[in-house]
Amino acid sequence: MTIIERAKAAKRASIRLAALDSATKDKALEAIAIRLEERKSEIIAANDKDYARSIEEKLDGPLLKRLRFDEEKLSGVIDGIRSLKKLADPVGQTKLATQLDNGLDLYRVSCPIGVIGIIFESRPDALVQISTLCLKSGNSVLLKGGSEAANTNRILADIIREASVEAGLPEGWIQLIETRSDVNEMFKLSDDIDLLIPRGSNAFVKYIMDNSNIPVLGHADGVCHIYLHEDADETKIEPIIVDAKTQYVAACNTVETLLVNESAAKRFLPIVKAALEAKQVELVGCEKTRAIIDIGEATEEDWSTEYVDYKLSIKVVSGLDEAIDHINTYGSSHTDAIITEDEEVARKFMALVDSANVFWNCSTRFSDGFRYGFGAEVGISTSKIHARGPVGLDGLMIYKYKLIGHGQTVNDFNSGKLTYKHTALGQNCPL
């Protein structure tokens, strides 16, 4: 099948998938979990092949690590599927119910978006997570993973398709895209694909936005900040900063720039330096910072750099307003935190910092779908519409309006024969 035919097949399947009952979807999830367990040795053998070839091709260490799909990772994704099964069906929830008039009832009801195109990095576990999230939310999915993981992705997609279709899902709901030319074709199929979710670098997300008119839910860089206000509790500074910088440096919710209130800089900066240098973090700072502690020089470029490494830039600011301005200018609207004991200061920070996640007195590392209690995560969105921050099943949903009448016309109301009531209905949509 060509990519166009496959997108059309996914679209057709999405119509039936949207109307599928929760029990069939959960049965399919269980069937996938069982089949993955049963075919464990084949999956691991396929991954061994990818791994061996990638070593030959001298793939980077971190990429090799992400490519590895061993027994432990497989059991992790199987656990994930069983957790997902337990979550409430996000389809068919009544979000608004209004009586327009007697016997004319309006309902806003959640429904799947339709067909989702997902382009993800080399981690094969992402394929399982994302496709089962799409299944639970009633969306068809076109998947493009990293070519390093081609054998692993192929067997995983085959297993998911077979097990789910046997359990009653419509044929065509899941499609694996394997070539780059198919991906570029896919970007043009705005009639059949409703949303693209790229998981990768900022440049990658921007490339897709420039090359497709399908809506994009961007998952881009995190240039995250912590601002130390003058009244920050010294006992909170060290644990929060050490956690936010070093708990897992490769994450997008890791802090990259520390902003310090000028009037407390002499007190705070030596604490920060001692704590982070003990963790082998390289520090660079502005001139005012370097007048207090002996560290490297930060350039203009540092303020907008996501290091994803043991490195932190530090800037002394005149106060809350400059901190907010700096974050809104150089940040990536991802996750930013303030350490202060003053509720009014925290309130202003959280209102004026234009980021998906704004934190008071805790680590930026909490910015995550699992930690937020969403049970499953598509990724972390830096978009300003549809879904922002950690995206769970909700982010794969939209709604439709259902209006149930008994022969009413607009003219009945315009002529004055009937009058709009617009009263809230305390019930779910009956169909």
Added chain:
Amino acid sequence: MTIIERAKAAKRASIRLAALDSATKDKALEAIAIRLEERKSEIIAANDKDYARSIEEKLDGPLLKRLRFDEEKLSGVIDGIRSLKKLADPVGQTKLATQLDNGLDLYRVSCPIGVIGIIFESRPDALVQISTLCLKSGNSVLLKGGSEAANTNRILADIIREASVEAGLPEGWIQLIETRSDVNEMFKLSDDIDLLIPRGSNAFVKYIMDNSNIPVLGHADGVCHIYLHEDADETKIEPIIVDAKTQYVAACNTVETLLVNESAAKRFLPIVKAALEAKQVELVGCEKTRAIIDIGEATEEDWSTEYVDYKLSIKVVSGLDEAIDHINTYGSSHTDAIITEDEEVARKFMALVDSANVFWNCSTRFSDGFRYGFGAEVGISTSKIHARGPVGLDGLMIYKYKLIGHGQTVNDFNSGKLTYKHTALGQNCPL
């Protein structure tokens, strides 16, 4: 100021506007209403100029009618502003509250999107409606109206800016774009403009999607359907079809294609023909239709045409499944209705028709923000993400996550010292 400087000014203003209290915004709305009333004669004089020039330039009748901004239309928009003032502030509403652990509380709080770019047709009342909707929802706005209405738009934008800034709104929140070259520049400013809302034809919306990587909330054509199931109540058929087709032919929620169940076609089609021909509606139909009633021939093109006129296409279908397939193939996912007495048939129709609005036994013309009780309307979206169907203030909102802690780190949880509780909090975000 260049368009780039103006977009940056709007972005700066949006940060302050997002944190503005409800009272100041409502004071600004009242000030705008008063100032529009005070400067009535100047506004009407400006519109007279636009009108006279458009007559000289031989503008079409319907466009001339929409351009007219007289005392009645002015008093209509002033009433609209006072209704908008009464609506609850959509900013700062707690949409989700979860205790991650003792003293670590997560809130999802509604906030404005930021900067909205709106391109609208010649109606000057749209300028007032849209900019006051943006004000109420805390968004900055860049407006581009039709050049026919240049004088009217200029004085309206001036009045709104002056009155609102005097009442405490940040300078720069509203910007009028007057030239086509500025609009094309605007499409490139994805750093400062968060969402484009075009109100116009399908082709126009598609042009913008192809020429900008700013997200677009499309307001496109409505190719709406009514399907008459075999058990349709004959007393409901005539009023609903007449209303849906003729109550206001220029609207996007007007029916364009009627689908009739084959087994009842002989009964229903003569009723339809008599009712619509009495209203001077031209009918075209498929072969099976024309074997029953004497009307013109429908071509393949008819099935996807929005007539916006006294014309209707009719197709005989074998049953519910073919009706659903036809709508999903040729429709524009706008508004589609079924007439049936069977709840299970209605349920299937409403689940499988992939449209923003699916109706049972009532006119498609109800698909409208005011009729739905939203109090104000941005337009009707045919997008599949963010906001779908009639869009009220909600469609101009997004959310941010606020996490309030007491020094917690992710390592506290990973090490087992603390455990995620993820219990629902029955309270609004305290800040």
